[in-house]
Amino acid sequence: MFLQTLTERKKAGKKMFALLIDPDKQSLNKLATLFGGLSNSIIPDVVLVGGSLLFNNCDKTIETIKANCNAPVFLFPGNASQISTKADGILLLSLISGRNAEFLIGQHVNAAPILAKSELEVLPVGYMLIGEENYSSVRYMSNTMPIPQSKTDIAIATALAGQMLGLKAIYLEAGSGAKTPVPTEMIKAVSENIDIPLIVGGGLRTIEDVETALNAGADMVVVGNSIEKNPQLAHSICSTIKNY
Ligand code: 1GP
Numbered sequence: 001m002f003l004q005t006l007t008e009r010k011k012a013g014k015k016m017f018a019l020l021i022d023p024d025k026q027s028l029n030k031l032a033t034l035f036g037g038l039s040n041s042i043i044p045d046v047v048l049v050g051g052s053l054l055f056n057n058c059d060k061t062i063e064t065i066k067a068n069c070n071a072p073v074f075l076f077p078g079n080a081s082q083i084s085t086k087a088d089g090i091l092l093l094s095l096i097s098g099r100n101a102e103f104l105i106g107q108h109v110n111a112a113p114i115l116a117k118s119e120l121e122v123l124p125v126g127y128m129l130i131g132e133e134n135y136s137s138v139r140y141m142s143n144t145m146p147i148p149q150s151k152t153d154i155a156i157a158t159a160l161a162g163q164m165l166g167l168k169a170i171y172l173e174a175g176s177g178a179k180t181p182v183p184t185e186m187i188k189a190v191s192e193n194i195d196i197p198l199i200v201g202g203g204l205r206t207i208e209d210v211e212t213a214l215n216a217g218a219d220m221v222v223v224g225n226s227i228e229k230n231p232q233l234a235h236s237i238c239s240t241i242k243n244y
Pocket of ligand 1: 020173174175176177178200201202203204222223224225226
């Protein structure tokens, strides 16, 4: 079970790396090259597949990843239509930073009957958008207001509420390709106030960005965009995380 791994690694102070693949942005050939280029011992802890809006079906993407890498593959869906039973599990994201019932519970109701019949591991995650000035895709698609970057107190209270509601992890999301990642003060404050694992992503472009987020208290970092542009970064992050 991936949740068990995430929780145990957190307890042991070990860090994790999630590589995010957007099926619309990576051709199957490129994916095979990306994952084929990672040695068996240096792979991400999990591969996430999804996006705010997808034109392509996830099945082929997942099959290609699985043919080239032993890491578990989890769906990171923008909505219930992105469910694929080819994956090992799903981050069941409840957008707790927003007040749009559709993304707090609506899509989950659509997904539940399909998930109940599947063998996917369901990992309930409190998903929190942390905003910068510009609109990100996820902000537009979810029709919600992000928590402002300076409002650490609101972020702490929201994460705590998610934990109290029984969610198994909190994800601080700056948005894919965000100019500025989630501020370190916010990562630190949220991680000090919750006991469940903390996932951080959005706008992490370099090893330094990744290490800054990990040192601030992230238990798992998510990187997508920058690896699409520079596949070598995946290898560097995998190697760096091993030393934590
Ligand atoms: C987006 O947090 C993820 O949902 C990853 O963001 O694509 O900017 O790495 P990037």
